Amino acid sequence: MAMRRQEDVRPDPEQLLKMIKQTEERDSQKFGKLKIFFGYAAGVGKTYAMLEEAHDQLAAGVDIVVGYVEPHTRPETNLLLPGLPVIAPQQINYKNIKLQEFDLDAALKRNPELILVDELAHTNAIGVRNKKRYQDVEELLRAGIDVYTTVNVQHIESLKDVVAQITNVIVNETIPDYIFERADSIELIDIDSEELIQRLKEGKIYREDKVKLAQQNFFTKENLRLLREIAMRKLADRISAEQQATAGSLDKQVNENILACVTASPFSAQNIRWAARTAEAFHCKWTAVHVATGDESRLSPQQRDDLEENMKLADKLGARTLILHGNDVAETLAEFANMSGITNIVIGKSKKKKGIRSLWEHDFEDRLISLLDKSEIHILSNNDPDASQVTTLRSFSFKRWLSWWTMSSTQTSKMMGILFVTTVISYLLKSWGVEQHNLAMVYLLAVILISRVTDGYAYGIVASVVSVLLFDVLFVDPIFHFKTDDPSYLVTFFILLIIALITSSLITSSRIQARLIVEREQRLQVLYDINRQLLKTRGLDSIVTITNDYISRSFNRPVVFYAIDEKGGIPKTSVSSSNRAEADYLLTRDEEAVANWVFLNNKIAGSGTDTLSGADGFYMPIASERNVLGVVGIGCREGIVNQESRSTLQMISSLIALAFERQQLSDKQRETIVENEREKMRSNLLRSISHDLRTPLTGILGASSAMLENEKSFDKETQHKLLTSIQSEAQWLIRLVENLLSVTRIQEGSVSVNKTDEIAEEVISDALSRIKKRFPKRKFRVSIPEKALFVPMDATLIMQVLINLMENAITHSPDDSVIDLYLHEKKDEAIFAVVDYGEGISDEQFPFLFEANSVANQKSSDSSRGMGIGLSICMTIVQAHGGKMKGVNRLEGGAVFEFTLPLTEGENHAK
Numbered sequence: 001m002a003m004r005r006q007e008d009v010r011p012d013p014e015q016l017l018k019m020i021k022q023t024e025e026r027d028s029q030k031f032g033k034l035k036i037f038f039g040y041a042a043g044v045g046k047t048y049a050m051l052e053e054a055h056d057q058l059a060a061g062v063d064i065v066v067g068y069v070e071p072h073t074r075p076e077t078n079l080l081l082p083g084l085p086v087i088a089p090q091q092i093n094y095k096n097i098k099l100q101e102f103d104l105d106a107a108l109k110r111n112p113e114l115i116l117v118d119e120l121a122h123t124n125a126i127g128v129r130n131k132k133r134y135q136d137v138e139e140l141l142r143a144g145i146d147v148y149t150t151v152n153v154q155h156i157e158s159l160k161d162v163v164a165q166i167t168n169v170i171v172n173e174t175i176p177d178y179i180f181e182r183a184d185s186i187e188l189i190d191i192d193s194e195e196l197i198q199r200l201k202e203g204k205i206y207r208e209d210k211v212k213l214a215q216q217n218f219f220t221k222e223n224l225r226l227l228r229e230i231a232m233r234k235l236a237d238r239i240s241a242e243q244q245a246t247a248g249s250l251d252k253q254v255n256e257n258i259l260a261c262v263t264a265s266p267f268s269a270q271n272i273r274w275a276a277r278t279a280e281a282f283h284c285k286w287t288a289v290h291v292a293t294g295d296e297s298r299l300s301p302q303q304r305d306d307l308e309e310n311m312k313l314a315d316k317l318g319a320r321t322l323i324l325h326g327n328d329v330a331e332t333l334a335e336f337a338n339m340s341g342i343t344n345i346v347i348g349k350s351k352k353k354k355g356i357r358s359l360w361e362h363d364f365e366d367r368l369i370s371l372l373d374k375s376e377i378h379i380l381s382n383n384d385p386d387a388s389q390v391t392t393l394r395s396f397s398f399k400r401w402l403s404w405w406t407m408s409s410t411q412t413s414k415m416m417g418i419l420f421v422t423t424v425i426s427y428l429l430k431s432w433g434v435e436q437h438n439l440a441m442v443y444l445l446a447v448i449l450i451s452r453v454t455d456g457y458a459y460g461i462v463a464s465v466v467s468v469l470l471f472d473v474l475f476v477d478p479i480f481h482f483k484t485d486d487p488s489y490l491v492t493f494f495i496l497l498i499i500a501l502i503t504s505s506l507i508t509s510s511r512i513q514a515r516l517i518v519e520r521e522q523r524l525q526v527l528y529d530i531n532r533q534l535l536k537t538r539g540l541d542s543i544v545t546i547t548n549d550y551i552s553r554s555f556n557r558p559v560v561f562y563a564i565d566e567k568g569g570i571p572k573t574s575v576s577s578s579n580r581a582e583a584d585y586l587l588t589r590d591e592e593a594v595a596n597w598v599f600l601n602n603k604i605a606g607s608g609t610d611t612l613s614g615a616d617g618f619y620m621p622i623a624s625e626r627n628v629l630g631v632v633g634i635g636c637r638e639g640i641v642n643q644e645s646r647s648t649l650q651m652i653s654s655l656i657a658l659a660f661e662r663q664q665l666s667d668k669q670r671e672t673i674v675e676n677e678r679e680k681m682r683s684n685l686l687r688s689i690s691h692d693l694r695t696p697l698t699g700i701l702g703a704s705s706a707m708l709e710n711e712k713s714f715d716k717e718t719q720h721k722l723l724t725s726i727q728s729e730a731q732w733l734i735r736l737v738e739n740l741l742s743v744t745r746i747q748e749g750s751v752s753v754n755k756t757d758e759i760a761e762e763v764i765s766d767a768l769s770r771i772k773k774r775f776p777k778r779k780f781r782v783s784i785p786e787k788a789l790f791v792p793m794d795a796t797l798i799m800q801v802l803i804n805l806m807e808n809a810i811t812h813s814p815d816d817s818v819i820d821l822y823l824h825e826k827k828d829e830a831i832f833a834v835v836d837y838g839e840g841i842s843d844e845q846f847p848f849l850f851e852a853n854s855v856a857n858q859k860s861s862d863s864s865r866g867m868g869i870g871l872s873i874c875m876t877i878v879q880a881h882g883g884k885m886k887g888v889n890r891l892e893g894g895a896v897f898e899f900t901l902p903l904t905e906g907e908n909h910a911k
Helices: 013-028 046-059 104-110 133-142 157-167 177-182 193-201 208-217 221-247 268-282 301-316 329-340 364-371 387-404 409-431 436-453 458-475 488-535 540-555 580-587 589-601 643-692 694-709 716-747 760-774 795-811 868-880
Strands: 034-039 064-068 090-094 097-101 114-117 146-152 185-188 257-261 285-292 320-325 344-349 376-381 559-563 572-576 617-624 627-635 756-759 779-783 790-793 818-826 829-836 884-889 895-902
Touching: 034 046, 034 177, 034 221, 046 064, 046 114, 046 146, 064 104, 104 133, 114 133, 133 146, 133 177, 133 589, 157 221, 157 268, 177 221, 177 268, 185 221, 193 221, 257 268, 257 329, 268 285, 268 301, 268 344, 268 376, 285 301, 285 329, 301 320, 301 643, 320 329, 320 643, 329 364, 344 364, 364 376, 409 436, 409 458, 436 458, 436 488, 458 488, 488 540, 488 643, 540 559, 540 627, 540 643, 559 580, 559 589, 580 589, 580 627, 589 617, 589 627, 617 643, 627 643, 694 716, 756 760, 756 795, 760 779, 760 790, 760 795, 760 818, 760 829, 790 795, 790 895, 795 818, 795 829, 795 868, 795 895, 868 884, 868 895
Parallel strands: 034 146, 034 185, 064 114, 114 146, 257 285, 257 344, 285 320, 344 376, 779 818
Antiparallel strands: 090 097, 559 572, 559 627, 617 627, 756 790, 818 829, 829 895, 884 895
């Protein structure tokens, strides 16, 4: 069934923006460039061409090094190695054999501009960090190192099945398609197939003992011709896609959406690769889906491994992998496809003989077609599978059938007990005159109860057969014989058996469906609870603690969480486990190194993966827009994390990433607000001091000018008055500057409030003595507690607050009035108060009482020096101490300014 054709589509803006963003990210992160020397078979000259270009780059002054070149018996290739810098290969001992592998760490430490790494699809020996060499190349590219490498067409994952059909050889060493697609440059190394065969015969490709075997299997003329065609088509498709992207004409089926059905069958890999190739050709999204029906516990270990490998293959080829839960596969797939806008569904079908069930049961693909709205179905035939795979499948089916009849002693005891009680009840009912057909209903009820309290279909089926036999032997004449005098009872027995079997099957099926629904609800409830908690949680530490707790309880495993710090690293922040001792193995330096690798490379690693698989934990990045915000690790000593658990963890990590981003935005917004307030304060201060400075400067200028102009005519008393005025105005300017410096330094955070326990009475006494020197004629009255009161404070700053408040009271009260100072203790606070008996605070001044620009909102400062700046400074200092401040009018006249300081040590580190 062919893909639907579409008319020309306008360029998708989202696709264009995505391409631009990816390009910008590559440039900003200084990714290295990848060049692939691409061929259709061994011996075409890929390594030779790579080494030739390496010499050209070296001659051009490029810092180049040979990371690894596969040892060849080809003399013309070996002659090109001398003259090029080489990194010594890493020696790996494997089963008493020394193997040579590419030394990734040495290459990263060397950090050249360009490195040569041969055989991109190579599988590394056990003990190397990455399982595959292409993963080593990815690390080099992320480090900003350009890479030259080689690969043949048969090593591209999506073409594995196509190559196997042509050559009858299954290639196990492959690279994901995205590696090929992301290459910055691909050079096709091509020679005629007859020339390649001639090179093989001359011993220029393999040793003489392998030439005949190669000619018989892989190196046939027909095979090479087809492989050459596939390689050229692959490169032509890439060139076509690049031209369309450059021209901005992304008109290739961008609205297609492909779904590949994944099962435990080995043939599912064929569906996955076909879907990957089609999605690449049509530049569309694709999804790999497995439907869990509740019978997964009956799968053999090999089937579970195959299912896991198939899901990993889909993920490696760029699919979005999902596990859906439902009792009916066709209905579940159709519902998902209809809701998700799936346009094409890929399924596999093997040729098999029709059985009795086919008389009343439709084929899976027919049912799926009837349930779909608009999606098309692509059926891939598995008629000619490998014989070993067929044998394996039959073995799986037989083992699965046997597993259905595995009965536990506990479940069997329940079944036998219910049948025994049913038989006793039936004897009682018969003695009371109940007819035989009603006794049959009692046994039918027993079958229903057995199906309800036991697991699986076997108990219901066995109970159905045993119930019919018991009814026949114990209650139908002749008693204690399997035969019956009335042939019509045979129909009764048969109908009773069929009803019991159907009833048992339906009840068991409904129990499995109910269990699936409960499991799905539990997963959704966990995600909902995490999301709800994260929405109302503030602070990075709280987010980490909540998510750690939920993940640990959901997976029943120890969890470690690493969050990014201000320097861009990932300090260990939280560990969660039901038993803390069980989580200690996640805190070792080796495990921390794995987490750090995940953070730097934005890829999963650890147990069950292809990277650092020897770790004791599975580590997943918490990423958003390609920026890694943290790493979550799950202990794997209880077993590796399966694909379904990974999908759940991926969804949780997305919620965590959103919470981290929300917290970062909140922090940035708070910083912006603080910065705006600081800028506003600076503007208000400048606007205010322009008024406050003018009056004293005018006074100083006038007095000094008068003295200079009338130096001889002024008597000593007049000169003394003018000098006193200059001194007073200068002292006022000094206090103003000190106040301004104090408030700005505190609000900018450059000065810490260093609290020490001070006797509050002594601070008041020092402030009072200083203010009396400036205002010797004013009267002050002090009220302090009899017992010494120790208050945590910065004595110098609090003294400045008291001086400012007393000066404010002096300025706004009559000269003959008294200024009262009060100090008392209330609960956990020390309360300071300054009371004047002047004009009080006007209603217009209250909203701006502690703002630095209050002077600008009052009358001109030329007539009277405004103290708005002083009060603003007082408020800033008190708040820095963790205290509060307010001003109120007295009923009898005048004003009271009161501030409190905490007596506890909880605020001792405020800034």
